[in-house]
Amino acid sequence: MTDRGRCQGSRPDAAPCCRRFVLDTAPTTDLLLPQAPVVERLLPLDALHRRLGARMVSFAGYAMPIQYEGIIAEHLWTRAHAGLFDVSHMGQLLVPLAQDGLLETLLPGDIKGLGLNALRYSLLLNAVGGILDDLMVTRRAGDFYLVVNGAVKVADIAVLRSAAVTVDLRDDWTLLALQGPTAVGVLEALVPGVSELRFMRSGGFAWQGHDLWVSRSGYTGEDGFEISVPVSAAEIFAEALLADAEVRPIGLGARDSLRLEAGLPLYGHDLDPATTPVMAGLTFAISKRRKTELGFPGAEIIMGEMLSGAARRRVGLAVAGKLPAREGALVYAGDAQVGVVTSGGFAPSLEAPIAMAYVDADFAADGTAVGIEVRGRRLDAAVVPMPFKVKNYVREGAVA
Numbered sequence: 001m002t003d004r005g006r007c008q009g010s011r012p013d014a015a016p017c018c019r020r021f022v023l024d025t026a027p028t029t030d031l032l033l034p035q036a037p038v039v040e041r042l043l044p045l046d047a048l049h050r051r052l053g054a055r056m057v058s059f060a061g062y063a064m065p066i067q068y069e070g071i072i073a074e075h076l077w078t079r080a081h082a083g084l085f086d087v088s089h090m091g092q093l094l095v096p097l098a099q100d101g102l103l104e105t106l107l108p109g110d111i112k113g114l115g116l117n118a119l120r121y122s123l124l125l126n127a128v129g130g131i132l133d134d135l136m137v138t139r140r141a142g143d144f145y146l147v148v149n150g151a152v153k154v155a156d157i158a159v160l161r162s163a164a165v166t167v168d169l170r171d172d173w174t175l176l177a178l179q180g181p182t183a184v185g186v187l188e189a190l191v192p193g194v195s196e197l198r199f200m201r202s203g204g205f206a207w208q209g210h211d212l213w214v215s216r217s218g219y220t221g222e223d224g225f226e227i228s229v230p231v232s233a234a235e236i237f238a239e240a241l242l243a244d245a246e247v248r249p250i251g252l253g254a255r256d257s258l259r260l261e262a263g264l265p266l267y268g269h270d271l272d273p274a275t276t277p278v279m280a281g282l283t284f285a286i287s288k289r290r291k292t293e294l295g296f297p298g299a300e301i302i303m304g305e306m307l308s309g310a311a312r313r314r315v316g317l318a319v320a321g322k323l324p325a326r327e328g329a330l331v332y333a334g335d336a337q338v339g340v341v342t343s344g345g346f347a348p349s350l351e352a353p354i355a356m357a358y359v360d361a362d363f364a365a366d367g368t369a370v371g372i373e374v375r376g377r378r379l380d381a382a383v384v385p386m387p388f389k390v391k392n393y394v395r396e397g398a399v400a
Contacts, residue, residue, distance in 0.1 A: 043088045044174045044231045045238055052249050060151035062089040064252055071253035075348040078220060078258060082180040083250035084241050087219075090175055091153030092228060093146040094168040095160070102165045103144065107137070108277070108296040110287035114139040119200045119215055123277055123285050124148075124156060129298025129305075130273035131280065132159060134265070138202055138215065145213070147175070147226075149267045173213075174234040179224030179258075181392065182246045187214075187225055190240055194225060199393040207237060219255065221262025221391040260354060261347050263316060263386030269327060270314060270342045270356055278305035279358065280314050281386075312339065313364035316386040317355040317372070319344070319379055324353040325372040331357050332371040332378070338363045341372060347388060354388050355381070 040063045043049070049056065054065030065086065067074060077083055095103065103111045109122040116139055124132040133152050138145040148156045153169070160167050178187055188195040191205045194214050202215035210233040218224040229237050241247050256266070265271050265280060276298070277283050283306060290296060291303065319325050324345045331339035339359030347354045355372070363370060368383040 043086055044234050045086050045088065048235055048238060049086065049249070054249070054251060057252070059252055060089045060149070062150065064089060065249070067251040067253045068249050071251070071257065072346075072348045074248065074250045074254035075257050077248050078180045078222060078250055078254060079349055080181065082178055082183040082186050082224075082244075082247045083220075083254070084238065084247050085177040085179065085250050085255055086174070086238075087177050087226070088174040088234075089150035091146075091148040091150060091156065092170040092173055092175060093148060093153075093157065093160075094170060095144040095146060096166055097139070097143060099165055100144070102163055103137070104290070104295065106159065106163055106165075106297065108286040108290050108299070108302070109137065110289050111137060111139075111144070113287070113289070116141065117202050119202060119217055121285055123282065124159060125277075125297040125302075126273055127297050129276040129301040131267075131271045131275050131277065131282075132156065132273055134267055134271055134282070134285075136215075136217065140202075140204075140213075151268055170228075172231050173228050174231055176227045176229060176234070176238060176241075177218050177220075177224060178227065178241060178247070179218045179220040179222045179250075180246075181223060183222070183224045184394070186241065186244045186246050187227075189244070197225075199223075199395050207240075208233075210237070212237075216394065219262075219264060220258040221264070221387060221389060221393075222258075223392050223394045256343075257345055257348060260343055260345060260356070261349055261387065261389040262391055263356070263388060265314065265356070266343060275314075275358075276302055276305055276310060278302060278310040279312055309361055311361055312358045313361055314342075315339075315357055315359055315364050315383045316388060317341070317344075317357055317370070317381045318384045318388075319353040319355060319372060319381045321379060322353065323374055323377070323379060325355045325374050325379060325381070329355075330373045331359055331363075331381075332373065333363050333368075338370065349389050356386075359383070 049065045055067050056063045057066045100112045107122040109120050119138045122137050133156050135148045157167050184195050191207050197216040205212045213228040215226050217226050325341050326344050329341040339357045341355045341357045344355030370381050371378040372381050
């Protein structure tokens with residue numbers, strides 16, 4: 001998007017924020033891995049994205065759609081209706097059930113106690129408790145199903161295999177996400193029974209003779225589903241979803257602003273190998289049993305931080321005015337630098353700029369006033385609770 005008119009659905013003063021986001025992520029560099037050369041691996045639905053008029057950029061080593069009609073319009077549509085996201089760049093891995101103990105040597109969650117078809121958010125950790133990746137683990141009848149971040153899936157597989165874990169990367173399956181308040185009705189009409197799933201539960205379903213694996217989960221803060229589909233059926237299934245007037249295709253730009261409003265971290269930006277679960281505010285991913293038994297990488301360091309506190313903490317920032325604070329902007333308390341922004345931008349649902357940052361622990365309390373250096377100006381900001389927008393997950397399952 002290079003002009004105000006392409007930022008459909010936005011207020012006039014918000015359009016520059018939207019435009020700046022796209023210009024900052026031009027396809028001369030990889031959006032997630034800016035130091036890496038551009039690699040144009042194509043998604044199975046690449047032709048469909050281009051027919052739909054997507055603007056493509058390089059992200060995590062793939063050519064991916066950053067927007068269709070406009071980031072803000074797509075964001076607001078997902079909050080009110082249903083948005084279809086192609087997240088096939090992510091890694092879908094299968095691990096034998098008998099290797100639950102091996103997985104627990106790498107992850108701090110209770111993998112052994114995970115219920116059938118239940119999902120668990122977890123963290124792949126290094127020896128000092130740093131986060132190598134955040135991922136989802138599902139226990140199915142015949143295996144563990146892991147979904148890992150696309151940019152680090154090769155590295156994740158290497159770490160898993162170094163611990164003698166048997167890993168099957170399923171490149172023959174695509175991954176779609178249908179998110180938003182009307183997603184349940186749309187998907188139930190095509191795949192009867194999915195509405196009975198509740199948040200963080202999954203199951204196998206069939207559509208026109210094709211197997212699907214569906215979970216009630218997502219990365220937007222809205223109710224929705226993530227759907228694993230065989231590559232051979234991906235395009236016709238996506239087209240069937242898009243045939244519903246409630247569904248529009250949504251690109252990476254809106255996915256980023258949606259997850260930012262929901263207070264969800266992005267690996268490679270808000271999470272990295274130098275950041276522990278305590279710093280990131282993700283200690284819920286460490287199961288009660290594991291806090292006692294330990295046995296996961298960096299356990300002593302992490303438990304020490306849980307008792308005594310971490311030196312820095314991930315916080316939400318409400319930014320005064322209209323100018324957004326981007327990743328890398330420095331955070332100040334008076335003349336002292338106390339942190340750095342890791343994600344930031346315009347929040348369409350709130351009509352205001354927001355950010356995530358890591359700040360020194362002494363400045364992490366809600367209500368703390370700070371300043372953010374942006375383009376030579378000091379913007380007023382305050383530490384606020386996350387999520388910035390209330391999440392709309394369905395805990396008990398909903399009939400369409």
